[in-house]
Amino acid sequence: MAKEYNFREIEKKWHQRWVEQQTYRVTEDATRPKFYVLNMFPYPSGAGLHVGHPLGYIASDIYARYKRQQGYNVLNPMGYDSYGLPAEQHAIKTGQHPQISTFANIDHYREQLDKIGFSFDWSREVRTCDPAYYHWTQWAFQQMFQSYFCNTCQKAQPIDDLIRHFEEKGTEALDVAQSEELTFTAEEWKSWDERRRSEVLMNYRLAFLGETMVNWCPELGTVLANDEVVNGVSERGGYPVEQKRMRQWCLRISAYSQRLLDGLDTIQWSESIKETQRNWIGRSEGTEVEIPYTLSATGEQEGSFTIFTTRADTMFGVTFFVLAPESELVDKVTTPEQRAAVDAYLSYVKSRTERERMIDHTVTGVFSGAYGINPITGDRCPIYIAEYVLAGYGTGAIMAVPAHDSRDYAFAKHFDLPIIPLVEGADVSQESYDAKEGIVINSPVSDDKSVLYDGERLCLNGLSIKEAIAETKRFVETHHLGRIKVNYRLRDAIFSRQRYWGEPFPVYYKQGIPTMVPEECLPIELPDVEKFLPTETGEPPLGNAQVWAWDEQHRQIVDKALIDEKTVFPLELNTMPGFAGSSAYYLRYMDPTNDKALLSPEAAAYWQNVDLYVGGSEHATGHLIYSRYWNKFLFDLGVSKKDEPFQKLINQGMIQGWSSFVFRIKGTNRYVCYDLLDVQYDDAAKKSRYFYQGEEADPIYTDISTVSGKELDVEKIRQWMPEFRDAEFVTNAEGKYIVLQMVEKMSKSKYNVVNPDEICTNYGADTLRLYEMFLGPIEQSKPWDVAGIDGCHRFLKKFWMLFWDKEGNLQADDSEPTADNLKSLHRLIKKVSADIEEFSYNTSIPAFMVATTELTNQKCRSRHVLEPLVSLIAPFCPHIAEELWEALGDKFPGKEDRGSVCDAQWPVFNEKYLVESTVKMPVQFNGKVRFTLELAADMSKEEIEKTALTAPEAQKYLDGMTVVKTVVVPGRIVNIVIKPA
């Protein structure tokens, strides 16, 4: 009887064994090099784990196991990002506390994860909603509150240093990150009371209360960060978002713009993610120029304003100026005659939502009545107010150069303003010339159209645009007309959410002044509430808490009834956003149970940062920016030992699901087969519409379990949902009901979720692991398709059979391997090692299949080949590897104590087993003949040439020929070009 590959038994056995022996427990070990592998931890949703989740986990698990076999001390932890909106919305609907559903979901996730055989060290698990964990989220927030950012040293500094500076010099010689530029003296500072000082300091703190325009989502009842808003609607739920002015906690992430940008050059991330982050940070180096203005075409100067431009070279093409409607200057420059028109325009702008402004780009604007004086030409140009200029970027004022900016061009055409081209050969009669390429013309050389400064006038004729920009910058700086300025698009992160299920702020309000709860009293624990919606008075849900205040004397939360007393203060009612808990969790894994610090200096020094981080690219402008900011801040404090948290990043693609649709005729209970429908594309609605005999039919999702192939199982759908029980199904001529199938993101609401449990049950975890890797490159998104899974399972059976004879006995022996055996083995070692390093596991699997077939055909028995083979497959399929490793150990006495296969040494590749000389490809051309030899690697160029020309295989080509030339391709191949003698 042949020994069967009984994966159920094998996997069960090893899951137990790993738990008993704590195989994956990791401790700091100074004698071994560390390696830190990390996955983005999951949000435990009610739908459970689907086949997309494990993709990244398997990929990183393979890498972790591989590194461990190479002798590294590998940290490979897992945890849960367990605060979030779905749990809260579930709670609002059902009244059940979000912790109950969250914990239930976590248990379910854990059960599913355990089936797949990961090498996670579960003793290091973290949960963001655990007070012992969010203690340190709160602590980090407090540290940010107590810090400001010094621009000169590009580092966070204690706020006390800044206070000392104010006491001594006011704002003199201050170069720090700030919300707005304030100017005051030391005397003024000293004269202010505590409340005023507190407000002023908010201008500098890294965590600060700010009056800002926020993305308010009425449907969700909370504000959202910029990355949580997509095309004017909320990322979650797709609800409309409006702009609202609110007092919110913010993080001064913009202070770190330059460091966030520079850091990208030091990490191994995909170019596309780095590029996305660069776009998001949006550095632009330009020039600020002071523009004096007058209130009439001939009048005296009334004041000045500052514009920002990246195209300083176009100063000679300015024909008007534009202010953002929200700019404070609008009021100053509006003349009495234009007042009514300006007010009308401002109220029009106010009436428009952010979304309307984003979609609708029609030209609007109004003349202010004032004129700006171009400091280079001395020209007076009208000042307009228009919504195409944004208040939040640069100075909220621009110089308009219609010839070379398409937006200015559209505006100039609409208001019939002059257009002056400045680039040789640029035709601006139909559209502007925006490119930064060409030779500059039209700058006056000596006439009165340019202003002399200290005997110098700006002249750019003949320069390239890039040279002209540099020259203008120099001119502007030398003559104090403005300054070189770097702007960033990155906005500060809004850090308050009007929700219940998040980290509470460790902040109370003492006579209205925001005050930090003392560090030793942390964490401030999330209180129980009865209702998870905002209070009747519109306070966030925490306002529903019975006990939610701070008594400074007792330093504890006291009864709400005592709040009127002078010594009792209200605590902050907002909670922190989702990214708070996920911003530093990788540090906590290094020392997860430490209750004295976020992590000990020893743990930080050993583990440093994450060597390999695996997760989806959808976090490019969210988590992956916030974490980098958070880590840089902690690095400035000395808590984190590396400036960048994630050295190498791999973005696994999404596994999509196949959604299936049936079609219900409007207003009926009849469902029509997809074949029978007319499909029309509705351009306006940007979707397809379906018609059956003139009647419209709506696509309705049906569960994947009700469909096989493209055919609907009518009985199954009737049982699945009551609404289908009595439905009528119109089938096609063959009596089949065909559904429409589409590839979409896997989601509970689309009924297209495939769950890994079933595959584990039917094929085993090893097959699942192998198959998920085989599906295609890790970084690519691809639809889930079970069709190929049999192939992987079949391979594992073949692999298994390599080790057992027909009677079910292990057939390994001590014999010496043949040259063919070694060649097959070493080719595999080379391929698999290289693939793991490059994360192209999908191509390793065919290599395993080929090697297995070869060794089977060679009837290989030698344990000197079979043992390394088991080591090689161990990272991919740990269960089968353990079983075989154990069996091999039993067979060869004295090797019983060699432990788990995850400590088996990774086989070392030796090229000498591969090498042989072969003629590669004789080709004729131009009367000559060329052939190629593959040779050993470790020869000198001369040796290779000599070997090639004397190789027996070569002689039949060389006979009667003259060698024209030989070309040695480094290390491997020789091209020999020959012609008849």
Next chain:
RNA sequence: GCCCAGAUGGUGGAAUUGGUAGACACGAGGGACUUAAAAUCCCUUGGCCUAACAGCCGUACGGGUUCGAGUCCCGUUCCGGGCACCA
């Protein structure tokens, strides 16, 4: 509009980074074993022309470099992603 990444059989995808294009798997077709089915195994499978051998064409399209191009360079088309009245 700007930036980034792509395009290879019926399908997912290989190709040692410039060296026999299509590995491996799926699907399809044919066969063996079997009362039958499952399981397993073997053969064929890019296109065209062939009875067969052979031959020709073929990596989105058009050029170029090279003894040699899926790979490098220039241009075009199409798909995906990011940013976007950011001056």
